[in-house]
Amino acid sequence: MKEEKKSINSPDDLDKNLRYNSPLTWVVLSLVGVLLIGFFTWACVAKVEVKVSGTAEIREQTVTLHVDRFKSNILEKGQKVYIAELEGEILSVNDGVPVVSSFALPDGEYDYYIALGEIAPIRFLF
Numbered sequence: 024m025k026e027e028k029k030s031i032n033s034p035d036d037l038d039k040n041l042r043y044n045s046p047l048t049w050v051v052l053s054l055v056g057v058l059l060i061g062f063f064t065w066a067c068v069a070k071v072e073v074k075v076s077g078t079a080e081i082r083e084q085t086v087t088l089h090v091d092r093f094k095s096n097i098l099e100k101g102q103k104v105y106i107a108e109l110e111g112e113i114l115s116v117n118d119g120v121p122v123v124s125s126f127a128l129p130d131g132e133y134d135y136y137i138a139l140g141e142i143a144p145i146r147f148l149f
Contacts (some may be wrong), residue, residue: 071141071144095120104136
């Protein structure tokens with residue numbers, strides 16, 4: 024069945040046909056808007072460090088970084104290497120194998136990471 028459209032002849036009829044939104048609805052919508060603005064501001068201003076991590080083996084002052092083939096393609100000379108809170112750098116990359124400056128650490132296996140740079144989180148979206 025079709026409903027007939029009612030004409031509005033007086034202000035009382037207008038009040039009957041308009042829906043009322045409570046102040047709580049506007050508070051929630053405002054809060055969502057503020058959170059979205061805050062997120063996009065953070066995403067444009069903040070920086071996230073991009074790094075490669077893995078296991079390093081030190082034998083007689085020679086450092087061997089265990090890097091998978093995919094990650095070895097993004098390594099370059101001069102990038103910083105951090106092992107046990109000590110800083111070194113990649114001296115060269117030969118066939119995907121990085122040659123690293125020596126570290127004054129006892130022989131053994133250590134966790135390492137290589138700082139590749141920083142990126143703004145907004146770049147992940149666009």
